[in-house]
Amino acid sequence: MKLNAPLFPIAICLMAGIGFGKNLESWTIVMVVLLPLLLVTALVGKWPRIQTTGILGCVVLFGMMLGKGNPNRDDGRWMPEVVYQKIHRAKLNALDLREKLLKEETRWNVNEEAQGVIAAMTLGDKSLLDKDVKNTYRKVGVAHILALSGLHLTIIYAVITMALGWWRSLMLKQVITILSIWAFAFMVGLSPSVVRSSVMISIYALLSLGYREKMSVNTLAFTAIIMLVVNPRSLYNVGFQLSFAAVLAILVLNPLFSKVIPLHVLQRHRWLRFWWGLTTVSVSAQVGTAPLVAYYFGTFSTYFLLSNYIVVPLASAILYLTLACLMTSWWIGLQAWLVALLGCIVGTMNWILEVIGALPKSCVEGINLSTLQLYLIYILIGSLVVLLSLWINSKYVKQLTEV
Numbered sequence: 351m352k353l354n355a356p357l358f359p360i361a362i363c364l365m366a367g368i369g370f371g372k373n374l375e376s377w378t379i380v381m382v383v384l385l386p387l388l389l390v391t392a393l394v395g396k397w398p399r400i401q402t403t404g405i406l407g408c409v410v411l412f413g414m415m416l417g418k419g420n421p422n423r424d425d426g427r428w429m430p431e432v433v434y435q436k437i438h439r440a441k442l443n444a445l446d447l448r449e450k451l452l453k454e455e456t457r458w459n460v461n462e463e464a465q466g467v468i469a470a471m472t473l474g475d476k477s478l479l480d481k482d483v484k485n486t487y488r489k490v491g492v493a494h495i496l497a498l499s500g501l502h503l504t505i506i507y508a509v510i511t512m513a514l515g516w517w518r519s520l521m522l523k524q525v526i527t528i529l530s531i532w533a534f535a536f537m538v539g540l541s542p543s544v545v546r547s548s549v550m551i552s553i554y555a556l557l558s559l560g561y562r563e564k565m566s567v568n569t570l571a572f573t574a575i576i577m578l579v580v581n582p583r584s585l586y587n588v589g590f591q592l593s594f595a596a597v598l599a600i601l602v603l604n605p606l607f608s609k610v611i612p613l614h615v616l617q618r619h620r621w622l623r624f625w626w627g628l629t630t631v632s633v634s635a636q637v638g639t640a641p642l643v644a645y646y647f648g649t650f651s652t653y654f655l656l657s658n659y660i661v662v663p664l665a666s667a668i669l670y671l672t673l674a675c676l677m678t679s680w681w682i683g684l685q686a687w688l689v690a691l692l693g694c695i696v697g698t699m700n701w702i703l704e705v706i707g708a709l710p711k712s713c714v715e716g717i718n719l720s721t722l723q724l725y726l727i728y729i730l731i732g733s734l735v736v737l738l739s740l741w742i743n744s745k746y747v748k749q750l751t752e753v
Contacts, residue, residue, distance in 0.1 A: 355567035361574040363406045367413020368582045374418045384411040416582040444536035448473050454676065459686070460693035467696050470496040471665065472672045474538035483700060489713040490706045491636070491651025492661045498538050499593065500547040501662070505669050506534055507551050524555040542577070542590035546597070549573040567601050570594065588646055592639050599638025602735060604630050606742050625659075632658040641719070641727045650714040653706050660706075664699045668692065 374380065391404030452475055455468060466478035476484075476496065487493045495501075510530050514523045528551075535548040550573050557569075574594060577584050584590045607630035608616075616623040636654050644650055651657070671692040678685045706712060719727075 355571055357568050357571035357575065359406060360409050361571035361578075363409040364413040364416075364575060364578055365585055367410040367415075368417035368578060368585050369413075370410070371414030371417025371582075374414055380411050380414050380418075384408060384415075387411065413578075413582075416579065441536050441540060444533065445539065448475070448537045451676065454679065455672075458675065458689045458693075460689065461697070463700055464693050464696040467496070467700065468668065468672055468692070471498075471502070471668060474498045474541065474544070486700070486703050486707045488647075488649070489651065490657040490703050491654030491713075492657045492703065494592075494596075494635075495661050495665050497543055497589070498541065498547075499543045500550070500597070501665065502669060503531060503534070503544070503547040503551055505666065507531060507555075509670075509673065528552045528555050542584055542587050543593040545577060546573055546590070546593050549576055550597075567598065570597055570601060588642075592642055595638040595642055596635040597638075600631055600634045603634035603637060606735075606739055607634065609742050628659065628662060629655065632662075637731060641724055641731075644717040645719045645721075645724045648715060648717045648719075650717060651712070652714060653709060653712050657703060657706055660702050661699065664695055667695055668699075671695065 371380075387404055387407055391401055391408060394400045394404065451473060452469060455473075456465065458465070460468070462478070463480050463483050466476075466480055466483060469475045469478045474497075479496065484493075484496070487496055507527060510527045511523070514526060517523050531548050531551055535544045538544055550569055553569050553572065577590070608626070611622070611626055616626060632655055640650060671688055675685055675688045675692060678688060
């Protein structure tokens, strides 16, 4: 299987270096090794494989320096104090705007459970979430819907793109879109999943100006490098790990799963194409994140696929309706109708998930994985992915030749 992502091994080496550097006592030994290695790497241009190995070694050592952190700071961020303060001030101003929007949502005539779900899904505020509702979402494997992620920002990107469709200047459209995405990211607190999605969508928007591949493993790796250089301690954030594991699994596995059903069959049946696309994305994300969820939380949701069939379409409708409710605050009658529809959809989604959670063996609990077992599981998954890619690609080639 060929990933065609030269930045991917660099991102892996950077993560490994940060992990090693966590227990590093001094930079001296790193500098003693790094400087000669840089010199040797620069001089062995005639041997590209040796040079590549040297570059990856330098990245590991650089990651160790990042993992050790700046001795003048306690948060591990490598950025000037002035820049950090400006970003922090902008974040506080954006959070003030979020509080105003939350107050607007609390004035809507919906029950407390629905209000908590709406606030979490749209503005990233989980303080209003009912404990039983949160446990139900976790139990059925759709807790990611309550955390702002790529789905939410993709919808925002689509809405802004449609709103600016009349503008001829593609460059200005993408600049406005990127600024809007980051304004939302600041407003919801710059969580790792939101930052990851914002960086990837920003890269996607910039690459759309040319003819390069927009969403790839290379883009994900570049996003990881940026986030880890800015804040190396993001590597130890569970949200960061789950977010990147899910997207990596989708980018690697989804193209393979999509080839299981012949392309001409999917093109003929629109609903089958939608159903199969939702299935492949859900299974891919679950394969990528299930070991981490079992490692950190000791659970596995057996009906995750059924839950995603229900939640993903309804969640998209909820996000669009919430945006429509906020934009029609000047028209009380229309807003009241939209709010009633929104509350009905959220209530229906919560009820369906409660029914799924009440099914027998809906959640396996008490799983206890060691770190070594976690690594071995991912090695096994990687090996199976390689074998699956060889089998599916050979089958796909046969189908094309027969057609």
